[in-house]
Amino acid sequence: MKKLIQTAVVGIGVAAASMVLAQPASAASFSWNVGDGxxxxxxxxxxxxxxxxxxxxxxxxxxxxxxxxxxxxSYTWRDYSTSGDPTCRSLATAYEDTYYRATVKTYWGERGTTVNRGSKYFYS
Known part of the structure; x- marks a missing residue:
């Protein structure tokens, strides 16, 4: 009987920990410096x-x-330094907590090359 109670307590603890760790994803604003912007x-x-x-x-x-x-x-777009303002895209039509990958490349004329800046993952 003692072993059964211990097993039940451990099972309840594991279930409670799983529920705490499995909270719904929450979106968060961010600003990511990608070298050229x-x-x-x-x-x-x-x-x-x-x-x-x-x-x-x-x-x-x-x-x-x-x-x-x-x-x-899904979008692919560029913002040019000559535009003066940021170029934006809306995610208002995305389902809540959609997980996105933003992959970024940049270019600087003085360097003369395109640089892959990697990817950032986030929830909308």
Whole structure:
């Protein structure tokens, strides 16, 4: 009987820990410096933006955005340093807690090369 109670207590503890750790994903705003500019996500506005730095030659920031799970739009776009304002895309039509991958490349004219800046994963 003592062994049965111990097994039950351990089982309840494991179940409780699983529930705590399996909380729904929450989206969070971020700002990611990608060397030649910034990629940012505003969770409250459901908007992701690319902003290439101005000055010291021509620059651009390219973002390829795809949903990893769930439903939502996919985009690929560039922001050029000559635009002056960030170039943004809306994620308002994505299902809540869609997991996204943003893969970024940048270019700077003085360097003369395109650089792969990696990927960032986030929830919309």
């Amino acid at each position: 910034v990629v940012s996500y505003d969770d409250g506005a459901d908007r992701i933006c690319a902003d290439a730095y101005t000055g010291e030659g021509s620059r651009w920031v390219e973002v390829a955005l795809v949903p990893v799970n769930g439903g939502g739009p």
